[in-house]
Amino acid sequence: MTQGKPTFYITTPIYYPSDNLHIGHAYTTVAADTMARYKRLRGYDVRFLTGSDEHGQKIERKAKEKGLSPKAYVDPIVDSFKHLWNRLEITYDDFIRTTDERHIKGVQEIFQKIYDQGDIYKSEYEGWYCTPCEAFWLDRQLQKNEEGAWLCPDCNRPVELLKEESYFFRLSKYQDRLLKHIEEHPEFIQPASRRNEMVSFINQGLEDLCVSRTTFKWGIPVPTNQDHVIYVWFDALSNYITALGYGQAEQKDYQRYWPAQIHLVGKDIVRFHTIIWPIILMALDEPLPQKVFGHGWVLLDSGKMSKSKGNVVDPHVLIDRYGVDALRYYLLREMPSGQDIYYSEEAFASRLNTDLANDLGNLLHRSLSMVEKFSGAIFHVPLKEAEGAFEQEVQALAQKTIDDYEAYMERFDLANAHGAIMKLVSRMNKYVDERAPWALAKDSAKAEELKAVLYHMGESLRIATILMRSTMPNVPSKIFEQLGLAERKDLQGWEALRWGLLPEGTKTQKGQPVFPRIDLSALRAEIEAQAQADKEEEAVDKEKELKPIEPLKPEISIEDFAKLDLRLVEVLKAEKVPKTDKLLQLTVRLGDEIRTVVSGIALHYEPEQLIGKKVVLVANLKPAKLRGIVSQGMILAASHDNSLEVLMAQTDLPAGSQVK
């Protein structure tokens, strides 16, 4: 049936069901869907995959808190994913869950194969683990906060030191091959800035990757060792091929669709997709995907959107308010290729008004009004002689628009692809003005010219609407209907992207405007009111809220504590360490001894605020060099989130007093 057609396999990341999805996820999936629809329209045999990444300690814990099995906890969340994708009219061909039997089987096959050939080996892993992020971090990746606790570089929460027997994947063995591949295939990592980052990352040397865990159970067991669970990236990335049947009995789809044309991912996970994943495939001796495209983030004024910050924008609300077509258009039109955008509802509404309501919607509406008034609601094919320079220009631009759109889409430059369509629409509005059909209508000698003008308006709209079909699931068919082409499916497809197909006698059916204008001033007022309400609510919440504290460290004895020698010291001098953000160099007095201490508190204290104060020093800490300065001890401070306070004595105890 579809034999012989070129295939196009596109994927989104599989999303983690720990919270609701926000418009950032919506962007990724809408972008992939638009590309999938575009390729289908162009006649490709498309396979579009999305899914959910359901394993891991975090899910296990959350489920336990709710008294549910992990699967039972995750099921409704996964349903909510599918519900959102349905509302956004995402036409995925397959939705893979990492809890699917097919995936589990496939991952175990993959793991076993690589293990058997010696690229996975058992060793012992000791490392810093961030529970919320479910990630181990290398020493050199960690950040240290002001009181010396190691922090996760991702979420800035404290990490724990864990030791366990683990399986390791020999990334290092494939390092050179990977680098060579990246250099020989410049299109493999897009955009180029990401490629450069990955190249420099690889050049620093890859360390073998820990690919199993024993600290939790909720995952895919290592086939030959049930104490171990296969860890996140090995599990998650494999979805792209297990969904096609890899490692299972039926591999027809794998034969057909692999390698993928594109993995669309957020820029934060480019590294995993361009280093770990290709190396897994190399170890399997399978071909690599053609392209990994790392898109930017949808940002809010208050910072990156993330689940933990809670500042999400609910796509459902936006769909209710503006409709799916408008939301999809906005996201794709505004996000510059590979860059971030700042989302605001006002910008969204403004874009909707200018592009869709004023330009496209209004062009349709005014065109049909004129056809009704001047031509009895019928399009006529004009005589060639009636076409002048303006008509030539319009026809040429229509063809250029098609070419540009296709060129941009091939480069995954969705913003410019949509911009190209709007250029045609804008030109047509100007064309109407230039040709003034209402004037032509008054002169019976210009009847043929009038036909030509109306025809060019209709034909441009038909072409622009075809180009919008990949983006907009609903409105195009309404436009075709109003143009009188509802029954002519043959004039709505990619093969109909040629000038002059609008048939003689087409009867228009003007309807309601397809994109109603948004009242911006009302919206601004509403946003204002909402912001005010949020603020008040937030203030109340803040008072009530008891944030969970960081987990306690293991118990110690009094002897352990006695090893610490804490002393009160007087700060004599304080100055910023040059070329650092966080470091202050303090000169402190301990009895009659003068010491230098470097402390990472510059973000919270001006040097003057500390001079003369009595602070607590870990006096017997082994000295260490920081930025070339020997730090003889460490100053104690309390911190929470982004606030920090250095502990100070309130009375006039002498410098050198013990703290215990």
Next chain:
RNA sequence: GGCGGUGUAGCUCAGUUGGUCAGAGCAUACGGUUCAUACCCGUAGGGUCGUAGGUUCAAAUCCUACCACCGCUACCA
């Protein structure tokens, strides 16, 4: 600290290999039109193209230094 990137009109940004490159869209002001969803069309705004040098007949476009911001990476007792 290393590597890379960015800094152009009020806002968002285009500007290939140096010579109509000083631009587009939005916003604003004024004018026009009436077919249209107070829409569309036109005109204007005088932005030292981050700063300071340099190369060149000629630089937003090349070089150097510096400043600011961003990304990756390292460091942060």
